[in-house]
Amino acid sequence: MSPQRPKPTSTRPPITHVASTRRAHALVGAADSLKRLVQWIDKIALTDQSTLIVGPPGSGKNLAARCIHERSPKHAEPFIELSCGALPASFVDAELFGHVLGAFPGAFEERRGLLELVGKGTLLLDEVGDLPLAVQAKLVRVIDTRTFNSLGSFKDISFEGRIVATTRKNLFDAMRDGQFRADLFYRLSALTLNVPSLTQRLDDLPLLLAHFSFQQMRAISFTSAAVKKLSEQPWPENIRQLRDLVIQLSALAEHEHIDVDTLEPFLTAPP
Template sequence: MKGQSRPTTGKGAADRVLRANETQMAQLIGISPAITAIREEITKIADASASVLITGPSGSGKEVVAQKLHQKSRRAAKPFVAINCAAIPADLIESELFGHEQGAFTGAVKARAGRFETAHGGTLFLDEVGDMPAAMQAKLLRTLETRVIERVGGMLPISVDVRVVAATSVDLQAAIADGRFRADLLYRLDVIHIHMPPLCQRPEDVPALIEHFLVQHHQHVRFTPAAMAALSAWPWPGNVRELRNFIERATIHHGGGMIGREDLARLLSSSHRLPEPRPEPKPAQAIEETPPHVCTLAGLGPDGIDLRQVLADLECAYIREALAISGGTIARTARLLGLQRTTLIEKMRRLHIEARAG
């Protein structure tokens, strides 16, 4: 674009510019049907230029979806620009999006490119678009229709090639009914719709997310099977963001070692109670199919017990429970049990346990 000044980028939460060589690949963590379906949808729509609207509660991972969409698209080598529409004052958001010319207003000591120009060729992520001021909504709608912007105080139209991905945690249909959001803008943004469900609706993703955050923090903290089951049943009102903060808090209090269910009460929010532990499953429930080595727990009768057999049975039962919690992933199962991966594999081979959830 001729005459475009070099973009300047801020570092605040409302203004993020990520280029291909400046960020790790976004990871959409989870094994739930919902996350699997979102991954498939991202692959299907990645190279389209149509606008995408991502809905879901705060903290559920909407920006991760937007980043993943950008990274799998043909625009991946160009910038991914994110702006939080709720964090920008109403009198500044036009300048932030469209830029301004020198002297356009008090404090505009030099020309500045806006986020649309900065994202040229790439993706512009409008987070919390439902909180955008009404006057700005009309200007955004026109830009989406014409793909042309004008800087504040400028007269020169500037063409932009940008894929717009928007996200919101509010009900836009209700906002339209209340007169707070334009219906025609919603139609322009909601060409493709992706819904990110709250974490409480996909508890099977919790162990995988915990493992991911522990690796990010380079921590060797582990959770007992009982603790992991309680965390999977926790409501997580703050969603993935709350879980990430919990893991950070847990690693501060426990620099290493095992965290049990009894340790969770002081680490979790007091606004909810820990779920009651599930009763121990009967042997027939715990075993998917009878393997050559039958895993049953014996009691101590008058004739005594075979202690080695009992210990083998305990190992078998705990390995199967940990496999079920981890979704059959060997590395996560080993972490739950405090074992080396190779040690776990050898035990599973000896006990004839297959690497799949029970």
Template structure:
């Protein structure tokens, strides 16, 4: 059924990833929250219980869903995603359950729905909190019986699907307002994963920036001061906003180095650029004094000045990376062995605490 046509109203984000087409989902981050989510995925991957992923818009709930599928015993079967907020209410039943030829105007041939397409794999219901009330009852019945009927059809179809749902809506508040069924929430929320906003895990920002730059294959680098400022930025649009920012920065500074002074023109928010905040505590010696403003009549020790600049950037990069040598080397554009040699020469020790 892979070749069957789709309704033109389906959202562009809806997708069917077959094993030979899917890219490996990467959950980027070193924060305790991301480490806990990785461990949770490892523990529940092979269970068939439904999973509800909550968190603000743009925080990466879809990545968690894909990662959960790829770690599960269902990884060899399709991962099918549908954005419940993007499908008109009158087409939602056909999208999920399919339809028979002639079931309604425009149904010129039979079509499998998302449940059938995901048979043996995972069905990801994104923004399930926006699902129309009538469909909530039908979804609940399907989750309880694992049986569907196509629109206009009479034959029951047994489906073997693990359902993973995600929402940025407060479902308890939606239940209180009469917009969401409590019994459906209980059926979906067997296992709960909460995705934190990006501003609650600033230590993940440098890794995410590097990841997005690598995806774009752009030779763009941020100075340590710029990276520290990005880690301090609130990112109201979360990881999605950061990804768009990296794309914009790589277009405006293709092949260049981006300093803190350039960030104000690249960030779209009207907020003032915050002062850098530490994202890790690193036990290193005090930073060198400020560089001289000019040559002066007595000249300068150029070797010492350049050494001070080098030393200062190494210390700043170590602070951003939490003392991780590999990440520090990437921030500075150095080979790992070169960085270690320079740290030895400057008597720098980095131990994240």
């Protein structure tokens, strides 16, 4: 569970920013594709509707979800994240819905689920395509009726928050293969955000490099030739891969000013 963020001031800074700030949950860049994303985030944040965020791995889907929450009128409420593929199916069920004493073997005490703990805040279902089908069916009811039951209980509990889901998968393929429920997809995807890959926003490379460098104990900089070299690389893990590269360079590079010769060994794929 992610900790509740401190109550912000009444003035909300813009999401798109230059790399000289340390704002933890900001989207960095000025590419047209990012500007469109920010515009949609601002509009979606003012609603209470469930939202689906689609994009390749490491592109910033979870960051976009946090920005929706932080830009919303309920930004002081909890933001809770559940990694849908990280737990066994039975654990996901109990984690989301909670359980009463004796609901199943090992349920030695009553426990509130994330749907209740989130209150009027935002529940992020990270990689919703990994949710078990049985849990998907129960989520349809939550969205439709705004109520749910803890495991082992018939008492209705109100759900007052917003569900934001992310996926790297093609959910149309998953629906065709019987791995994702169409009714849940259409309830989540009425509002859909598409997060661009790094290759779709290469103009943002200098800003991103400066931003990640500023976060390190030893700041580094890049020659224009090094930036050009980076723009020619494949980025299967997108922004996350670029961030990890900057971390490596900051810790291990001999010089703080990174040229092509310094960069080359860090671009070599491991054997």
